[in-house]
Structure formats: C-alpha cells, structure tokens
Amino acid sequence: DTEVTQTPKHLVMGMTNKKSLKCEQHMGHRAMYWYKQKAKKPPELMFVYSYEKLSINESVPSRFSPECPNSSLLNLHLHALQPEDSALYLCASSQEDYRNSQGTEAFFGQGTRLTVV
C-alpha cells in the first residue's frame, strides 16, 4: 500500500472559519510533510514532522497550525485565513532513514483544493 489519503478533497471556507485538513498513511513512514501549491507553481514546503515531532517550519504564518496525533496521521488546522491562502494543499510521507539505499522517495496524497472567500 503506497497510498496517502487526504480529506477533504475540496474545501471552501470564510476568513473567520476554523477548519482542518487531514492526512493518513499506513506505509510506516516516520516523516510527513505539508506542501502548498499555487497554480502553475512548484509545491512549497510548509512543515515537516519527523517521528511525530515538528522538525521543520518554513516560516509559515501562525494561522496554519500542524498537528501529528500519531505516526499515521497528520492534520493542518486552519484559522483566519486570507484569500491568498487559496491553493492546493498536499500531504506527503517518506521513510526516515538516512542510510536507506532505496532513497527517501516521497509519496503524495491527492491534495485538498482550498478556496478562501
């Protein structure tokens, strides 16, 4: 099973709403990622969790709040977003083993298309 599952697929929210994006994987991967992708642009890294601890925060505004409840789940809590935050949000996971001869290929979910109105 090389699947990363994201819910919801689409989300429309107002600027005063609070919502959450969810991501799940059952590949035993210990690194999980949130990326943001605007149209016709490459994915931009937001957060990295390693062994359920926040390892990297790429200076993301505090209106985005990640959470890793366990090794299979990753959430992104959204609050007071701006219209410019509208984008495709991608979750990914990979093995966390620097010695892995197979590399650390990242597997991506289908994404959540977020629209902030």
Added chain:
Amino acid sequence: ELKVEQNPLFLSMQEGKNYTIYCNYSTTSDRLYWYRQDPGKSLESLFVLLSNGAVKQEGRLMASLDTKARLSTLHITAAVHDLSATYFCAVDIIAGTYKYIFGTGTRLKVLA
C-alpha cells in the same frame, strides 16, 4: 539558498519527436527525484536517482543524474499525447530531517 531550476519552463512538441528537460540544482546532493503532475492532480513519482551516473528508464522516459555537474536530465523519446503534463524534479536535503525542494517545473504539451 538552495535553488532547483528546470529548463525549459514550457515545452510544446510534436508527437514522435525527442526532447530533453534539464534540472540544475545548487547544493551538494546525490539523490534526485522526478515527478509528474497532471492538471489539478497530485504528484506521481516517476524516477528515483540515488547516485552519480544513475540512469533509469520507463517507457518513453529516461532520467539520468550527474552529481558532479549538479544536473539531471529527463529525456523523452518519440513523444505521445499522453505524456502531456507538468514534470518536476526534486532534491532532498538533510536539514535535521529530509526535506524535498522542487524545481520550477516544466509544462509539457505534446501536440497530435
């Protein structure tokens, strides 16, 4: 600052033709990944290149890695319409943990 640049950014080609997409990166890394993305969809892994001189082939696509030149290529042979998509290269770097930095992307359009 790590930069991963692809060339060209946009490619329109006829079916049956050959072409190469280039990926240059600015940091020391011996691992590089190629992904495909269809419009509105997620990223699909194409190739994992793990060492200098690595070459991988799948169908009409062949990828190679030259770590000394910090260059990877994605060669398309006898293009078909189904290859139309955006192709990204990505480099992984260790910054406490792995993180993947994506190239600028190449939008490929294969004309029938």
